[in-house]
Amino acid sequence: MAITVIFPRNEYSENLREILEPLLPPGALWRDPEEGLEDLRGRKLLFAVALDQGGCNMSCYRMLSLLRRSGGLLEDSVGALVVTGVGELYTKDVARDLVLAANLAGCAFLGRPLVEATGSLRNFQVQAQLGGTDEATAFRMAIAELAERLAGWEGLPPPRRVLALHASVRSTSNTLALWELVKAGLPEEVEVREVCLQNGTLADCIGCSYTACLHFGQQGGCFYGGPMVEEVFPAVRDCDGLVMLCANYNDALSANLTAFVNRLTALFRQNRFYDKQLYGLIVSGYSGGDLIARQLISGLNMNKSFYLPPRFCLLETANEKGSLVKLPGIAERGGAFAAQMMARR
Numbered sequence: 081m082a083i084t085v086i087f088p089r090n091e092y093s094e095n096l097r098e099i100l101e102p103l104l105p106p107g108a109l110w111r112d113p114e115e116g117l118e119d120l121r122g123r124k125l126l127f128a129v130a131l132d133q134g135g136c137n138m139s140c141y142r143m144l145s146l147l148r149r150s151g152g153l154l155e156d157s158v159g160a161l162v163v164t165g166v167g168e169l170y171t172k173d174v175a176r177d178l179v180l181a182a183n184l185a186g187c188a189f190l191g192r193p194l195v196e197a198t199g200s201l202r203n204f205q206v207q208a209q210l211g212g213t214d215e216a217t218a219f220r221m222a223i224a225e226l227a228e229r230l231a232g233w234e235g236l237p238p239p240r241r242v243l244a245l246h247a248s249v250r251s252t253s254n255t256l257a258l259w260e261l262v263k264a265g266l267p268e269e270v271e272v273r274e275v276c277l278q279n280g281t282l283a284d285c286i287g288c289s290y291t292a293c294l295h296f297g298q299q300g301g302c303f304y305g306g307p308m309v310e311e312v313f314p315a316v317r318d319c320d321g322l323v324m325l326c327a328n329y330n331d332a333l334s335a336n337l338t339a340f341v342n343r344l345t346a347l348f349r350q351n352r353f354y355d356k357q358l359y360g361l362i363v364s365g366y367s368g369g370d371l372i373a374r375q376l377i378s379g380l381n382m383n384k385s386f387y388l389p390p391r392f393c394l395l396e397t398a399n400e401k402g403s404l405v406k407l408p409g410i411a412e413r414g415g416a417f418a419a420q421m422m423a424r425r
């Protein structure tokens with residue numbers, strides 16, 4: 081299937097088109113989102129967004145608004161994206177906004193779906209050094225690699241070994257109550273494992289040098305060792321679906337879950353997680369669940385390479401202890417989420 085390039089135009093987009101065109105497999109279709117987003121179901125989509133000096137692309141924002149209202153405009157599609165900036169900021173921010181909106185409109189995303197280029201291309205310094213080339217070439221090589229992975233993507237079967245990670249107290253947690261509803265909807269043949277990352281057992285990443293991290297990672301470990309290496313790394317290696325159970329703590333993942341994402345770097349040095357699917361159950365007391373979803377996208381999908389199935393997260397709001405199970409229609413939404421986990425994509 082040919083790649084369809086979703087190409088919101090502005091004064092910088094032609095420059096991006098000139099870079100992209102020779103790097104894509106033959107037959108790519110170019111689509112201006114201002115002409116509508118109909119007929120984009122079941123496709124391989126490459127979003128190509130050039131930002132202006134203000135870190136915006138107005139046509140992209142109009143597309144974002146459409147996607148957020150749509151429900152299912154991008155059903156059964158799989159996506160990746162290239163975002164360029166004039167300055168040094170906002171490329172990642174725009175990318176994860178777009179991934180969340182497209183994902184909730186039904187589009188899956190490859191693991192490591194983003195190639196971004198800041199204005200100076202300094203973000204390619206390390207890759208250029210490792211590849212013995214310059215930043216502009218490293219950028220082009222990254223696009224070619226992404227386009228090849230998108231073109232060759234064949235989908236994943238439903239997960240059979242699900243790992244649920246949490247850092248909550250079972251008796252009181254609304255987030256764990258949501259997981260119980262989802263878990264009850266999973267078929268019997270799905271093996272479910274739960275790991276609690278509580279009690280301060282999980283020290284955060286110390287930020288070893290690249291070579292030290294690689295060295296420990298190659299031995300299946302990490303500088304610190306401990307429960308992360310003994311229990312969590314093997315559980316992640318073994319699963320094909322990872323469910324992150326996230327209570328909203330100050331509009332972010334809780335410290336233990338954040339430490340998990342950071343410490344996963346050692347495992348990531350020797351493994352890619354392209355064939356492991358990421359899910360999120362997110363409960364806020366008031367608002368802001370989308371912020372947590374974006375954190376999961378940038379930390380685990382964009383950085384750590386987990387595959388993002390369509391509508392990867394279920395977002396709920398419940399504050400009082402025990403109140404989640406009283407939300408109207410919550411059992412149905414939990415069951416529907418479980419059923420969706422079991423669909424092939």
Ligand SMILES: Cc1cc2nc3c(=O)[nH]c(=O)nc-3n(C[C@H](O)[C@H](O)[C@H](O)COP(=O)(O)O)c2cc1C
Binds near residue numbers: 248253332364368398
């Ligand atoms: C330390 C802390 C910070 C919190 N910050 C927020 C917040 O920023 N926004 C929000 O909507 N809810 C916030 N909450 C409320 C929880 O998200 C809420 O209680 C929800 O039910 C999930 O938590 P639970 O699974 O532990 O029950 C916070 C709760 C705690 C304990």
